[in-house]
Structures are given as structure tokens and as C-alpha cells.
Amino acid sequence: MHPRLDYDWSLSLDEARQLQAELAAQVSLTDDFGELRTIAGINLSYPRTEAGVVTGRAAVVVLRFPELELVEERLEHRPVTFPRVTDLLSFREAPVALAALSQLRSRPDLLLVHGHGRAHPGRLGIASHLGVLLDLPAIGCADTIALGEAAEPGSAPGDRAALQDGDEVIGTALRTRSGSRPVYVSPGHRVSLETAAGITLRCARGFRLPEPTRLANRLAGRRA
Numbered sequence: 001m002h003p004r005l006d007y008d009w010s011l012s013l014d015e016a017r018q019l020q021a022e023l024a025a026q027v028s029l030t031d032d033f034g035e036l037r038t039i040a041g042i043n044l045s046y047p048r049t050e051a052g053v054v055t056g057r058a059a060v061v062v063l064r065f066p067e068l069e070l071v072e073e074r075l076e077h078r079p080v081t082f083p084r085v086t087d088l089l090s091f092r093e094a095p096v097a098l099a100a101l102s103q104l105r106s107r108p109d110l111l112l113v114h115g116h117g118r119a120h121p122g123r124l125g126i127a128s129h130l131g132v133l134l135d136l137p138a139i140g141c142a143d144t145i146a147l148g149e150a151a152e153p154g155s156a157p158g159d160r161a162a163l164q165d166g167d168e169v170i171g172t173a174l175r176t177r178s179g180s181r182p183v184y185v186s187p188g189h190r191v192s193l194e195t196a197a198g199i200t201l202r203c204a205r206g207f208r209l210p211e212p213t214r215l216a217n218r219l220a221g222r223r224a
Contacts, residue, residue, distance in 0.1 A: 001107045003133040009081060009095050016082075016091045017122070023132050024124040032190040033109060033137040036065045039203065040101070040108035041212025043220045044093045044115065044126065046080065056080045056096035059220035061212060062108050066202060068211045073219050076100035087121040090129040097130055110191070111138040112203065114213040116146050117188035117196070119163055119171035131189025138188030139196040140171075141213055145184055153182050158201055172197045176204035183208065 011019065043059045056078045062071040078096040082088070093115070116125030117140030124132075125146065131138030148165040150173035163171035163184055171186035174197055187196045203210035209217065 001101050001104055001134065003098060009091070011082070011091065013083075013085060013088065016085075016088050020088065020091075020122045020124050023129060024122060026132050027118065027123065027128050027188075028190050029118070029187050029192055030190070031192050031195050036109045036199070038062050038071060038106070038108045039065045039110045039112050039199075039212050040104070041210070041214070041216040042097055042100075042111060042113045042115075042130075043213060043216035044097055044113075045220055047077075054080050056093065057220060058093075058096040058100035059216045060097075060100045060104065061215045061219055062104060062106075063212050063215070065109070068203065068205060070215065072105060073215075074100045074103045075219060076103065090115075090124060090126040093126050094129050094133070097126070098133070101130075101134070107136075109137070110199070111136055111188065112200070112210060112212040113138060113140050113188065114142070114209070114217065116140040116142045116184070117171070117186035119145070119147055119165075119184060119186035121147050123170075125186070125188070127186070127188030135190075137190040139191055139199060140186045140188050141200055141210055142184045142186075143181075150182075150184070155179075157204065160197060169193065174200060176201060176210065177206065177208045180208040183210075 117127035127140030
């Protein structure tokens with residue numbers, strides 16, 4: 001699986017911000033997919049080597065949906081070439097994520113990324129960035145808020161509260177497990193906010209994180 005759009009990742013910060021705006025304008029917030037048979041969960045992190053060098057790591061698992069049975073998994077490490085800039089993190093993360101996704105035997109129907117989609121200062125979190133580059137439906141599911149404010153949702157699984165940037169609703173604070181903090185769901189690409197929250201909840205199997213990203217996180221830790 002290779003990107004529909006590709007470019008040289010050796011970008012200046014100004015070039016990255018310009019490209020970010022161009023890609024953000026291509027994001028679709030409308031449901032545009034057929035039957036979901038497989039979902040790829042993605043976790044991205046930056047472990048250090050024994051020599052202290054920071055590397056990029058992408059863990060990808062593909063699950064059958066709705067059974068959530070494991071189909072395949074991939075783990076990729078790549079050198080980090082882009083600086084850590086808060087509003088441009090996807091330019092640091094996307095190259096290693098694309099490298100891992102390119103190793104999959106088949107193209108998943110949807111990406112569920114441990115990170116943000118539209119709920120991002122540039123409206124292009126890693127879920128949106130990957131969704132647009134690959135032209136795949138994508139959802140962001142993050143641990144914390146990168147932009148905006150949300151009230152605390154109710155205590156029952158499925159309870160939610162709007163995540164808003166001013167008057168614009170950009171995501172959802174979603175309770176996936178009683179007694180656990182909410183996750184913050186936002187559409188990445190070719191998925192509406194309501195559908196993004198619904199799919200995330202259907203992927204929650206008694207844990208705070210939805211199963212695709214939970215297993216990707218576990219894969220990253222197991223093979224660190």
C-alpha cells in the first residue's frame with residue numbers, strides 16, 4: 001500500500017505549514033466507504049537506541065471487523081528527520097507510519113490512529129495526514145486534547161461530550177470504559193464525526209483504548 005500523494009519529506013517549517021494547509025483543505029468529513037471488513041490500528045512513538053539516538057517507530061495491526069480478530073501486524077523503525085514542532089508532528093510521524101503500512105499484505109478498509117484527526121491546530125493531525133495521503137477513511141483517537149475544550153462526559157460507556165474550538169465542533173470526548181478517562185475522537189478523512197465515534201465505541205472491548213490501537217500499542221511495547 002503506497003500513498004496516492006507523495007512528496008519530498010525534506011521540508012522547511014514554512015514549507016511544511018504550507019503543505020499542511022493544502023492537505024487539510026482536501027480532508028472530507030463525509031462518510032465515504034463501503035462495508036468495513038478490516039481496520040488497521042496504528043501507534044507511533046520515538047524510542048531511543050542503546051546509543052541514545054531517537055528513532056521513529058510505527059506499530060500497525062490489522063483486525064477483522066466487527067470480530068476484531070488479528071489478521072496481521074507490522075513494526076517499522078526509521079530515522080527521525082523532521083524536528084519536533086507541536087503543530088507539525090504529523091510530518092515527523094507520517095514517514096515511518098507509511099513505511100509500516102506499505103508492508104501490509106492487503107489494504108485495510110479504515111485506519112484507526114492513536115492520535116488526532118481534525119482536532120488539531122492545523123486541522124491535519126496524523127490521522128488526517130495519513131488518510132489524505134493514502135485516500136483511506138481514517139479516525140483519530142487520542143489520549144489528550146490538542147485543541148479546544150470538552151466537558152467531562154457521563155460515566156457510562158458510550159457517553160460523550162462535544163470537543164469544541166470556539167463554536168466549531170471538532171471532535172468528541174468519548175467514554176469507552178466506566179471509571180476510565182475519556183478518549184478524544186475526531187474524524188481523519190472520509191468519515192463523519194458521528195460515525196468516527198460510533199466505530200471507535202464498537203472497537204472498545206472492555207478497555208479504555210479501542211482494540212486496534214490497544215493492540216498496536218501492545219505490539220510496540222512487546223517489540224521495543
